[in-house]
Amino acid sequence: MTDDGIRLAKRVAAQLACSRADAERYIAGGWVSVDGNVTDDPASRVAPGQDVRLLPGATAEEPTPVTILLHKPAGFNSGVGVRGEPALGCVTPQAHDAQGHGQQRFLKRHLTKLALTSPLETDASGLVVFTQDFRVARKLVDEASRVEQEYIVEVAGTIAEHGLKRLNHGLTFNGKPIAPMKVSWQNEHRLRFALKDVRPGLINHMCGEVGLEIVEMRRIRIGRVSMAGLGVGQWRYLLDFERF
Numbered sequence: 001m002t003d004d005g006i007r008l009a010k011r012v013a014a015q016l017a018c019s020r021a022d023a024e025r026y027i028a029g030g031w032v033s034v035d036g037n038v039t040d041d042p043a044s045r046v047a048p049g050q051d052v053r054l055l056p057g058a059t060a061e062e063p064t065p066v067t068i069l070l071h072k073p074a075g076f077n078s079g080v081g082v083r084g085e086p087a088l089g090c091v092t093p094q095a096h097d098a099q100g101h102g103q104q105r106f107l108k109r110h111l112t113k114l115a116l117t118s119p120l121e122t123d124a125s126g127l128v129v130f131t132q133d134f135r136v137a138r139k140l141v142d143e144a145s146r147v148e149q150e151y152i153v154e155v156a157g158t159i160a161e162h163g164l165k166r167l168n169h170g171l172t173f174n175g176k177p178i179a180p181m182k183v184s185w186q187n188e189h190r191l192r193f194a195l196k197d198v199r200p201g202l203i204n205h206m207c208g209e210v211g212l213e214i215v216e217m218r219r220i221r222i223g224r225v226s227m228a229g230l231g232v233g234q235w236r237y238l239l240d241f242e243r244f
Contacts, residue, residue, distance in 0.1 A: 005047040011046050025063075032052065065134075117131055140244060154217070155214055166210055
């Protein structure tokens with residue numbers, strides 16, 4: 001690319017004999033290459049001698065809003081607390097895991113107007129969801145109290161008498177009873193929590209109430225979507241058939 005020449009959108013409109021609006025949609029959708037490299041910035045400039053092409057399958061329709069599933073590393077901030085680097089910084093082309101699903105190409109516009117729907121403590125790791133889709137945001141934010149989440153929690157200490165029963169039902173948080181949930185031992189140091197209406201600090205508080213200290217906490221599922229296969233720091237797009 002060069003600072004000289006004309007705007008890419010103007011070049012594409014003239015080359016395809018289409019409107020400037022359609023040209024901008026082709027470019028923003030990742031359907032235009034310049035000298036063999038895809039660009040999604042309609043305002044970039046091209047010189048007369050540069051090769052501008054429309055890729056096969058191109059459409060001038062508005063790009064579909066995306067939802068991003070990220071395996072947040074511990075120490076990255078995703079909406080709870082102020083410590084740590086922003087988790088969204090992990091969403092790079094290099095960290096994209098297609099998982100053999102033939103996922104769409106990464107576009108810069110996929111990082112704009114993203115809503116964080118699932119805050120997670122800075123010290124915790126696991127599944128975090130960012131979305132441009134209002135339907136996903138409504139499901140995970142407005143209806144959060146009805147969406148089950150699953151955590152694996154490594155603990156230290158000796159659990160109090162009847163502690164597991166109390167974790168399942170019988171504790172309070174901020175002066176209010178905690179709704180029943182499913183808590184079970186995975187091994188002598190690991191608990192599995194399946195619960196709804198998750199609030200910051202809730203699991204930490206519950207463990208402390210029964211004499212346990214959290215060593216590590218990882219969220220592995222939100223609703224019907226799991227983190228399966230995503231390595232720490234990796235991300236992928238939510239697939240068309242997946243529903244929370």
